[in-house]
Amino acid sequence: MSLAAATPVAAPSPIALPHLKIGNVDIGFPIVQAALSGYSDMAMRVIARRLGASYSLCEVVLDQTVLVAGKKLKRRFMQVDPGEHPVAGQLMGSDPTEFASAAKELVAAGFDVIDINFGCPVKKVLGRCRGGFLLSTPETALEIVARVRDVVPPHVPVSVKMRRGLDDTQQSRDNFFTIFDGAFARGIAAATVHGRTVHQRYIGPSRWEFLSEVKRHAGARTVLGSGDLFTAQACLDMIRQTGVDGVTVARGCIGNPWIFAQCRALAAGLPLPPPPSVFEQREVIREHYRLAELVYGGNMFGRHMRKFGIKYARLHPKALEVRNAFIAVSREEQLAEVMQRYYSEDLPGRYPPDHPDESPEDVSCEVD
Numbered sequence: 001m002s003l004a005a006a007t008p009v010a011a012p013s014p015i016a017l018p019h020l021k022i023g024n025v026d027i028g029f030p031i032v033q034a035a036l037s038g039y040s041d042m043a044m045r046v047i048a049r050r051l052g053a054s055y056s057l058c059e060v061v062l063d064q065t066v067l068v069a070g071k072k073l074k075r076r077f078m079q080v081d082p083g084e085h086p087v088a089g090q091l092m093g094s095d096p097t098e099f100a101s102a103a104k105e106l107v108a109a110g111f112d113v114i115d116i117n118f119g120c121p122v123k124k125v126l127g128r129c130r131g132g133f134l135l136s137t138p139e140t141a142l143e144i145v146a147r148v149r150d151v152v153p154p155h156v157p158v159s160v161k162m163r164r165g166l167d168d169t170q171q172s173r174d175n176f177f178t179i180f181d182g183a184f185a186r187g188i189a190a191a192t193v194h195g196r197t198v199h200q201r202y203i204g205p206s207r208w209e210f211l212s213e214v215k216r217h218a219g220a221r222t223v224l225g226s227g228d229l230f231t232a233q234a235c236l237d238m239i240r241q242t243g244v245d246g247v248t249v250a251r252g253c254i255g256n257p258w259i260f261a262q263c264r265a266l267a268a269g270l271p272l273p274p275p276p277s278v279f280e281q282r283e284v285i286r287e288h289y290r291l292a293e294l295v296y297g298g299n300m301f302g303r304h305m306r307k308f309g310i311k312y313a314r315l316h317p318k319a320l321e322v323r324n325a326f327i328a329v330s331r332e333e334q335l336a337e338v339m340q341r342y343y344s345e346d347l348p349g350r351y352p353p354d355h356p357d358e359s360p361e362d363v364s365c366e367v368d
Contacts, residue, residue, distance in 0.1 A: 017236075017267055028054050029267075033248070033253055058087065060120065088114065089113075099148055114152055115161055116144060135163065149188065163198050164195060193224070195225070211238070
């Protein structure tokens with residue numbers, strides 16, 4: 001036996017990660033679920049929390065939806081499960097007064113943090129002077145922050161989500177830091193920064209070096225990073241390489257809530273856990289379906305869960321075949337048929353691709 005073969009391999013060492021707090025909300029493990037438009041409803045958030053996410057954000061909701069929508073639509077966006085605290089509600093709009101009124105409604109609904117969206121790059125959002133458009137108007141953006149902070153109770157933290165600017169001009173860079181510093185001066189507790197510009201949308205890599213610069217500039221102020229987090233290792237690497245206080249996982253956790261448990265294992269110095277088996281996937285998908293029915297009832301249940309099934313299929317050993325089967329689903333009973341056909345034998349799962357295979361259009365705004 002060679003000396004190399006006889007020498008024991010040292011076990012990986014635990015990784016020292018920041019203990020994340022947003023204001024007085026104690027989160028702990030600094031890898032959390034982002035706000036995901038069209039996805040991060042109560043059902044998805046509860047599943048993520050059970051599988052290791054320490055904190056999550058509701059899908060972005062328009063201030064107008066909060067203020068004037070009917071009970072059914074409000075329920076979709078504003079339902080909070082008792083077991084998912086701490087949880088944030090994320091708001092988007094353009095009128096500072098309406099923004100503030102909607103923020104009060106989200107607090108009343110039970111959200112622990114109010115997050116302000118200054119990052120959405122979708123064309124129709126920008127055309128209505130919302131989301132990422134506000135990075136071009138520091139005065140309005142900061143008035144929104146001030147009004148929200150004024151009406152939200154002192155014990156409820158306010159945070160913001162930003163991109164690194166509208167584009168790569170010096171003016172956009174100056175506007176970013178004007179809003180960033182001004183928002184903290186007006187009482188926000190944390191900022192999440194995505195490493196792409198608004199005009200860049202999801203094309204090209206997220207610039208982690210900009211996150212490093214922002215964190216150096218921020219000092220003790222809490223900064224979370226966002227962008228290109230599709231594996232557990234990438235989540236740990238962003239914290240290590242940039243110095244941010246935490247990261248928000250977006251597209252990387254759609255259909256793969258196990259990424260949070262994988263992050264915890266790597267942080268503890270353990271090997272990367274194997275991907276969930278087919279039976280493990282089946283149990284989580286069934287529970288996700290059950291929770292979704294509580295949110296949507298029978299009307300939207302099948303259509304809504306079809307899009308999640310497509311994402312869960314990436315972990316199945318017959319990924320393409322299962323994905324196509326979910327795509328063909330139009331009725332709830334067809335979902336049951338797909339589950340019976342493809343999830344009745346316990347086979348090893350697989351890790352999803354390091355980068356998503358869907359167009360960014362599929363997941364709209366507030367995703368990485």
